[in-house]
Amino acid sequence: MPPAPLPQQLAELSELLGRMCTAAADALNRATAALLESRERLAVQVVTGDEVIDALRAQVESLACDALLFHNPVAGDLRAVVSAIRASGDIERMGDLALHVAEVVRMRSPKPALPAEVQPAFAEMGKVAVQLALKAAEVARTRNVILAAELDTDDDAMDVLHHEMMEVLMDEHWPHGVRAAVDITLLARYYERFADHAVVVARETVYAVTGQEPDALPI
Numbered sequence: 001m002p003p004a005p006l007p008q009q010l011a012e013l014s015e016l017l018g019r020m021c022t023a024a025a026d027a028l029n030r031a032t033a034a035l036l037e038s039r040e041r042l043a044v045q046v047v048t049g050d051e052v053i054d055a056l057r058a059q060v061e062s063l064a065c066d067a068l069l070f071h072n073p074v075a076g077d078l079r080a081v082v083s084a085i086r087a088s089g090d091i092e093r094m095g096d097l098a099l100h101v102a103e104v105v106r107m108r109s110p111k112p113a114l115p116a117e118v119q120p121a122f123a124e125m126g127k128v129a130v131q132l133a134l135k136a137a138e139v140a141r142t143r144n145v146i147l148a149a150e151l152d153t154d155d156d157a158m159d160v161l162h163h164e165m166m167e168v169l170m171d172e173h174w175p176h177g178v179r180a181a182v183d184i185t186l187l188a189r190y191y192e193r194f195a196d197h198a199v200v201v202a203r204e205t206v207y208a209v210t211g212q213e214p215d216a217l218p219i
Helices: 006-037 040-071 075-108 116-142 145-154 156-170 177-210
Strands: none
Touching: 006 040, 006 075, 006 116, 006 177, 040 075, 075 116, 075 177, 116 145, 116 156, 116 177, 145 156, 145 177, 156 177
């Protein structure tokens, strides 16, 4: 059976990347709910569901290899294929980070993983991270360069939240001990890195479409 035409394969790659981002957003949304509500069964679902994102990445890599093998793309088409391979790795990592959040919930169950006073901050971090992932999904599907460039600015909110959490942990009157501080440090880092990977996915899209980094664009 002959391979699909290259434009069709490129469209399929964009759709697969969008599905991966959406799946990662859903995983982190559920992991955050498990974290805030101490729901071990929901955390287990996040862990077992990670294979869906892994399978989607395998589809991206297989389709990209077919495009390279059968069509020998050049210029923008080649950038699109290579960027899809690289972006799929970042999205898979987003799924892994959601899994790490869920694993903390499982490790601390049946006790809450978070002290009550930091839960609102993690709720906000979860909200920001999920919004970034969903926006990255739209960027992957539409290849909208302007929307992609916005993610760099959107990520600033996560950086502020992460910095504020570090200040809370550095307070000499922190009352919850070392273990809680370590858990919170790791969890905050997971959310920050999740957001960073979403930004990288958008930057890969900008490069695929324009051949330039987002900072170099006159928008």
